[in-house]
Amino acid sequence: MKKIISEQAFLLILVSTIIIMTNILGYSMPIRDSILGVGVLAIIALMGLIINKIMSRFIKLPAMMYVSLLGLLLASPVSPVSELVIGTTSNVAFLAPTTALGAFAGISLGKDIKDFAKMSWKLVILTIFVITGTFLGSVTIAHVVLKLTGAI
Structure with a gap:
């Protein structure tokens, strides 16, 4: 330890x-x-x-x-x-x-560049989905909080 x-x-x-x-x-x-x-x-x-x-x-x-x-x-x-x-x-x-x-x-x-190269286009698609999902989730939460607090 x-x-x-x-x-x-x-x-x-x-x-x-x-x-x-x-x-x-x-x-x-x-x-x-x-x-x-x-x-x-x-x-x-x-x-x-x-x-x-x-x-x-x-x-x-x-x-x-x-x-x-x-x-x-x-x-x-x-x-x-x-x-x-x-x-x-x-x-x-x-x-x-x-x-x-x-x-x-x-x-x-x-x-790990060799392993990264093997993933090729699959990683790009996965990255797009992750970034889009994170953005939409953040926007949704922010919108709800701003609505509840009366800021918008």
Whole structure:
């Protein structure tokens, strides 16, 4: 367990460094605010990964679920640390992590390029359906919420 946690922590530090640099250079955010905000996000991610490791003995669910749920709980109004979480993470540009994510996705795709080439046109059709479905679902939810709140 210690080995896995230390590996995850190392990867989070690496990704956090890239996000901090992107946040500072690309979005002109103050260094201190960037480090604090990304640090809080990294701690939430590490805690979610630890919870996933513990819970995987009982039920197999994606680690992202635990990380997202933990982040939502810590930022919710009922949480005693919500002001700290929201205050520090609001200083991280929303698009800053996408740079690191894109780089890692590119590296991952490059590693499996032969398998990717075998999928050919099927992947393009699947991608179109996924993007269309996601867009229509988001639009529908947004429309319903805006109608219920009286914004439209």
